[in-house]
Amino acid sequence: MMAFARRTTPPAVCLSHARAALAALVLGFGGLAPLDAALAAVPAKAPAKPVASDSQQKPVTTIAVVDVQILLEKCSAMQSMKRQDSEQTQKFQAEQSQQEQFLRQAEKELASQRTKLGQEDFDAKRKDFEQQVAEVQRRLQERKRQLDNAFAAASAQLRDNMVRVVGEVARENGFTLVIPRSNIIYMADDALDITNTVLSRLNATLPQITVNVPN
Template sequence: MPAPRAAALLTALLILGVPTGLLHAQTAPPSAPAEVAELPVAVVDVQGIMRAAQAAKAIHEQIETRRSAYQEEVSAEEKRLRTVEQDLAQQRSILAPEAYQQKVRQFQSQVAEVQRQVQMRKRELDETFAKAMNEVRKSLVSVVAEIAEQRGIKLVLFKSQIVIAEKSLDVSDETLKRLNERLPTVKVDLPPLK
């Protein structure tokens, strides 16, 4: 909507709304303050719990250990490919052009295969990590539901979605404590090494 039309509409609404509000204010009887229904609410820091939980830390540790092992394998493979590339460069002047091109294609094929393997392993690790962390998330939700039921809480909000909340509404510490008791670790089904 263009600015002049929006301004005209706003002016019209204000003109119509002011007298109506004045008349309504004159005829409305005084009323008692509105009663606010109490809604038992809690706040939980899911992100903080997912970082601090023992099981999540164990998952991170297992994944990073495997990632390091993969990196060692990749480094060894890169070293081997550099040697092959250097040998290929030395053979360029010795080999016939067709033979050299064939070796170049073989080398490029080896490089592509290594890159494919690296991407596949990264994807496998990411999927394995997500699956393991999902176990922690499920247990976390179960613990929060249990706390809510025990305390008669009707609404649980993510702390990340709240601007201001009374500290007494935060059940994160209790949730973390119970989660660590219920799920101290998660065995990650890691893909095998080479």
């Protein structure tokens, strides 16, 4: 086989960009810093003036819990990303298949000329073919990069909106700290779980996300 047979495997974008985004978002919510930052962005309700005392009273920390995995699995924005993921996968695979077919045909034609051309002419045509292979691989790699960047931007948009909504719900209900449910070993009161409230508001404010993939 010619150079095409020895080519590296084209970039696989069978994507699950949406699944990768979900995993990245879960990892991103693994710590408390993003939620703490969101809660700190807008001051909490002003507390009542403390009663004068010899020692300053310490503020009480009220904790809420949110199930990030459920939010990501059930929110309509993530569902829209998954649909676009599937569409982009099909388009990419069709483009990849078309390019492979073109190169295989070019390789076949080149092989048929091996006995008809002098060595110098044949080497020149083989070099042209190898350049075609390299160009196809470059275009496919560039397309994969564009897809990766587009889904990363959409994932960041979802994450920012999720943090914003968590912060809003927490402030409205007087919570000063929100932690992921995956970090909880035991919780006595399910009323501290604000997942459903956050999910409803997130779906209302961000029903879908458009993944902006260049044409």
